[in-house]
Amino acid sequence: MKFKDEINRRRTFGIVSHPDAGKTTLTEKLLLFGGAIQEAGAVKSNKIKKGATSDFMEIERQRGISVATSVLGFEYKNNKINILDTPGHKDFAEDTFRTLTAVDSVIVVIDVAKGVEEQTEKLVKVCRMRNIPMIVFINKLDREGKDAFELLDEIEQKLDLKVTPLSFPIGMGYDFKGIYNIWESNINLFTGDPRKDIEDTIEITDLSTPDLNKLIGDEAAENLREEVELATGVYPDFDIEAYKNGSLQPVFFGSALNNFGVRELLDCFVNIAPSPRSKDSDSREVKPEEDQFTGFVFKIHANMDPRHRDRLAFVKVVSGKFERNKPYLHVRQGKNLKFSSPNAFFAEKKQVVNEMYPGDIVGLHDTGNFKIGDTLTEGEKLMYKGIPNFSPEHFRYINNADPMKSKQLNKGISQLMDEGVAQLFTLEMNNRKIIGTVGALQYEVIQYRLEHEYGAKCTYENVNIHKACWIEAEGENNDEFKEFKRIKSKYLARDKRNQLVFLADSAFSLQMAQDKYKTLKFNFTSEF
Numbered sequence: 001m002k003f004k005d006e007i008n009r010r011r012t013f014g015i016v017s018h019p020d021a022g023k024t025t026l027t028e029k030l031l032l033f034g035g036a037i038q039e040a041g042a043v044k045s046n047k048i049k050k051g052a053t054s055d056f057m058e059i060e061r062q063r064g065i066s067v068a069t070s071v072l073g074f075e076y077k078n079n080k081i082n083i084l085d086t087p088g089h090k091d092f093a094e095d096t097f098r099t100l101t102a103v104d105s106v107i108v109v110i111d112v113a114k115g116v117e118e119q120t121e122k123l124v125k126v127c128r129m130r131n132i133p134m135i136v137f138i139n140k141l142d143r144e145g146k147d148a149f150e151l152l153d154e155i156e157q158k159l160d161l162k163v164t165p166l167s168f169p170i171g172m173g174y175d176f177k178g179i180y181n182i183w184e185s186n187i188n189l190f191t192g193d194p195r196k197d198i199e200d201t202i203e204i205t206d207l208s209t210p211d212l213n214k215l216i217g218d219e220a221a222e223n224l225r226e227e228v229e230l231a232t233g234v235y236p237d238f239d240i241e242a243y244k245n246g247s248l249q250p251v252f253f254g255s256a257l258n259n260f261g262v263r264e265l266l267d268c269f270v271n272i273a274p275s276p277r278s279k280d281s282d283s284r285e286v287k288p289e290e291d292q293f294t295g296f297v298f299k300i301h302a303n304m305d306p307r308h309r310d311r312l313a314f315v316k317v318v319s320g321k322f323e324r325n326k327p328y329l330h331v332r333q334g335k336n337l338k339f340s341s342p343n344a345f346f347a348e349k350k351q352v353v354n355e356m357y358p359g360d361i362v363g364l365h366d367t368g369n370f371k372i373g374d375t376l377t378e379g380e381k382l383m384y385k386g387i388p389n390f391s392p393e394h395f396r397y398i399n400n401a402d403p404m405k406s407k408q409l410n411k412g413i414s415q416l417m418d419e420g421v422a423q424l425f426t427l428e429m430n431n432r433k434i435i436g437t438v439g440a441l442q443y444e445v446i447q448y449r450l451e452h453e454y455g456a457k458c459t460y461e462n463v464n465i466h467k468a469c470w471i472e473a474e475g476e477n478n479d480e481f482k483e484f485k486r487i488k489s490k491y492l493a494r495d496k497r498n499q500l501v502f503l504a505d506s507a508f509s510l511q512m513a514q515d516k517y518k519t520l521k522f523n524f525t526s527e528f
């Protein structure tokens, strides 16, 4: 197959949702269609269940699963599909944000009864900021939920999207009869049997046909006609360019658990979803069809086996062809690296491969060379942009609890930070280390992993910090900057890249500093 065709047939996307909306179930049904798995239940949920085990043990379990579900690749109708896993738990939101830098489009899953939930809002906001094309799937139509129009309204308002339904439910819950596929002009009747033959759709090109009444009854037929007329009148026609530039979001309805409405979603998805897109770097925009390979690390996963402390770095191929055993430039380190066993990801396994195309995710074994955001090229010194660090929500001092193991502790902290588990700030004043995280759970994870993977022990101590902001000043010798550094010396720290960070102890003191030092810029994210 030609290089260009290989690119065009690739669809790399993420599914985002609030926990429990049905992301895992939908993923599994998509894999079933692709023939990548044989039975339901094969994809394990990576969510953190509250239960008998403590939270961090649960996270370890989850981490094991998430190695397996990080990237799920499969073939469908001559498309190569890569689903990138995005944790729904809010404490792992940063992981999801980073993964979203590697997707070319997104499917948003919404629970018909719960409507738009908190995590969905946050994640969709990130997608919107990046103009990522989104398709919305409203799930669990076999249950009582909100009215379709009410939900479409809610999505527009809360998520700030512009929607157009491409399918429409016929009843819901107990009265759920099926789905009218506006996109394909046919009806799929619901039997509640997930094994139902998926080819079983009925062509209805004209909703006024009396056949519709025979199929679903007079009342439902009348309702459907009215609703579809209203929907097609109120919502804009589907426009593929508007979808691709992120200004229009098609909506599908269905029930993932019953494998209902999923085929419609998938068929439309492979048709309209974008193949790998161009990506901005610090020097230029890079196109996938360029012949030189470039890619970037968006995720690092520590090996689950503590005896082999190697890690897997996930690289998204942006342009050109990645080839096994070919030397590539690690731009940040300025050295060439060769990879003898790069992995490709398929539904249930990973496998060593010789070449990978734009849109694909390569898993590279790493002994500590990579950090999230690193770029690989064939020699060009460009760096990909767009993996930001956000100000953490929680801050604690980290102390060494075993003086004999300080080397292990430092190595452990450094490697866990490379993985993006949390952020490290070192106070300028006294070199004390502060760990900042998105969720409180991460502290347990770090403590547990330091002990089990590095043989080091740590304790935490509270520190009163409201927010971390990255400081930008015009020149080191700027008087205002000097004064700021003198007055605020107690609150200044360096992040892992040695950037200056102001750890404000309250919203008030941050506001004061912003008002007083007008030439300084206080940034709440740092582009990696």
Ligand code: G4P
Pocket: 017, 018, 019, 020, 021, 022, 023, 024, 025, 026, 045, 047, 088, 139, 140, 141, 142, 143, 254, 255, 256, 257, 258
């Ligand atoms: P998540 O990955 O987004 O967190 O959600 P997941 O797929 O795990 O689904 C959450 C729960 O919702 C699961 O039930 C799942 O079976 C159920 N579910 C998913 N899709 C549908 C649907 O279309 N209709 C109905 N009625 N339920 C659906 P659970 O009881 O939490 O888990 P399990 O014990 O069934 O695995």
